[in-house]
Amino acid sequence: MKYTEDHLKVELENQEYEYGFTIDIESDKAPNGINEGIIRFISAKKEEPQWLLDYRLNALKVWQSMEEPDWAHVSYKKPEFQDISYYSAPKPKKELESLDEVDPEILKTMERLGISVDEQKRLTGVAVDFVIDSVSVATSFKEKLGELGIIFCSFSEAVKNHPELVQKYLGTVVPTTDNFYAALNSAVFTDGSFCYIPKGTRCPMELSTYFRINESGTGQFERTLLIADEGSYVSYLEGCTAPQRDENQLHAAVVELVAMDNAEIKYSTVQNWYPGNKEGIGGVYNFVTKRGICETNAKISWTQVETGSAVTWKYPSCILKGDNSIGEFYSVAVTNNYQQADTGTKMIHIGKNTKSTIISKGISAGQSHNSYRGLVKIGKGAQNARNFSQCDSLLMSDRCGAHTYPYIECENSTAHLEHEATTSKIGEDQIFYCKQRGVSEEKAIGLIVNGYAKDVLNKLPMEFAVEARKLLEISLENSVG
């Protein structure tokens, strides 16, 4: 059989979104629109303290004074902010003690995602916090973590049980005024995850949250706040999937990480929101602000595998404030059909002897556009700062685009900056070579793509790496038939 890129293209286009199902859970939904009344509604629904309501109302004012930015290399129909429902909570929403009490529909969803909660609980020791339509429905392992003083809960619970921590750190890494979508999130966020690791504590398991947009026409605005106190360590996993819908759904999350002196945070994301169909209809707008701050000798490592969303616009970043602090960013971004991604990182070097590493691997197929945009900024006081950046692009068709926008701002002459970039096209020669050895084209593409992304996949925790590899193959291979 003649196998050309045209075939590959057709195969890629014909792939169906594997996770396109909706679950039938009655939900408690706010009327569409955004205004002071809605904010008060959300805050009241969640029985929030006054300071948080004030925080939200201030954010609303800030947001209303801002314009939606348009500098990213993406084009999309701007969301109608008044047509979105900003609050949707699944019913029944009673407190759950164990996973046995979780709605069987939700458990079924997790199973279809290939995540068996029980399996994860027993075999891998992963504590899972499920966030479905903004409200956390089940948190496992909480007690075990509690013995170590680790707090891992939904954001709403944290507001109730640890208001002093939330109030102290909320908005310190990503201020309300940071950008249009961060301001929107600050006004309307409904839930998310909260994590606190006490001094000198090494979190004994990977903490994991699965986000999922289920209710049609709802935006998901989750808020994650992760604080690693002095000398602590935590590895945090975040996975996302959304069901298939014709309209575009908005996802504008904010993630804030605080790594205090000598602390280390490893934050891994596998993002598989619905990418839209092959004509580019539907799909999630994924406009996320993720940022961490490193104090002295601290380290933050972002690893992301992005295969979903119609439009992705995000730059997990590190502020290297303390001396000797380290920031890392490892990314694989896949775009197919009409998907668009503008993603990368910002490494802001402020302290002395700060180091950052950026490895970005873009894979573009179909008619998609995949951009790397990264800023490395070396401040005046950042003596001996070092950065290494590597941005590779792999093209799988002749109608897709790969773009690289590296920005460097250097105010200190002792800095060492290295930048490498390559662009390659998946070769017919490579595929033929594989086939001649008896590796079918489907497997060959999987091998080649996984080989290309290996440097990043190797950074993921084991159980996530397996899923990510599978996801890359699903996103790019045809299901031969």
Added chain:
Amino acid sequence: MSTILKIENLQAQVGDKAILKGINLEVKAGEIHAIMGPNGSGKSTLSSVLAGRDEYEVTNGSATYLGKDLFELDPEERAWEGLFMAFQYPVEIPGVSNINFLRTALAEKANYFKKEPLSAKEFLQTVKEKSALVELNDKLKNRSVNVGFSGGEKKRNEIFQMAMLEPTLSILDETDSGLDIDALRIVANGVNTLKTENNATIVITHYQRLLDYIIPDFVHVLFDGRIIKTGGKELALELEEKGYDWLTKEAVAN
């Protein structure tokens, strides 16, 4: 002896350009055939057509491989059925280890025959045995396929893969190009060791040199898309001495 490959009146083109203009060739079990010829005579096209590379269009004729119509099989099916081609320019696959590549290839083959793939232990044992054949450095087994390999290492890696896949018909496409004399000896030794009564080899080469080490049963001279002369191993020596001109002039005259 049983016939492995029978080619009749094979014609093939790239774009609008006819390259193979009627090839006839029969290869039986236990035989080594050498195909020689000047540049541009169609040698590499012949190997590509047999392996199933898709830029080449077969316009006429047939090829029967182990009783099956070869052109009805996809390239990977040909591989599973035991057809192997050692590439003139082995392809690099960054990030995919040699070992993982072969493991995948063998698993796919086992799956095709509805058999269980080798266990990890059996697989590694086989790797150890077969790599010794071509004196392949241990490090190269775990490196990405052909990435950063020298010319000689790439060719030895091809023969290592051939040994692992145990083909019925091996086509060596200019395997001697770019090899120094030591590497040539190692590669030839590998090929000779793998030869049995049940398999066959087609050696495509420009020079007679390789045939000092791999002794062919038949030598065919390919010119302008046709086999213009067939002889025994002494034909190769004659070509080495006299060049191709005397034959090609004769062919043109006819």
